[in-house]
Amino acid sequence: QKEVEQDPGPLSVPEGAIVSLNCTYSNSAFQYFMWYRQYSRKGPELLMYTYSSGNKEDGRFTAQVDKSSKYISLFIRDSQPSDSATYLCAMAGYSSASKIIFGSGTRLSIRP
């Protein structure tokens, strides 16, 4: 079993829809939770960072962490065609904070 599980998609939604992306994990030592966005033939770029449980909002993006369920989510409101990309969840433990473990990524397509 992988430490981080993520549905690979692809996920296709119409412009303006709310998108929900999710990951589950098995390692209870994870304390840091991140979402990266990766466009085709580019490196990943950090979108959101959350420490421990709770919610965090940044513009159209909201990240949620539920450590009791080992479940994290990313919500995108008012989705735009430019949001079409692969979204990677990522996690790290306190004692190995530089060693990030990534999910396999979900391919998202926003239809104009």
Add this chain to the structure above:
Amino acid sequence: GAGVSQTPSNKVTEKGKYVELRCDPISGHTALYWYRQSLGQGPEFLIYFQGTGAADDSGLPNDRFFAVRPEGSVSTLKIQRTERGDSAVYLCASSLQAGVARETQYFGPGTRLLVL
């Protein structure tokens, strides 16, 4: 400002050959990371440097893989006796410092390695 750069952008080699992949981090970043991303997968951690020393090389798959950062800036990932299974995108990232997860890792565009 300049981001992380990686050369070459593409590399095609034959099974059994030696390859070197180069990474130029963002100026002033003391931490440097190497990842490998296979098709349809997320990046897989290989090694990270704090300064000139390898702080964690637990992700290197075997002794054919080696990385150096002799002056604490540019890093080279070296792969000996390449195998077809080494074909992947090799990503480099840098951050201001290591050991703090909230320090953003900035990724380069990657080197696409194809072993025939």
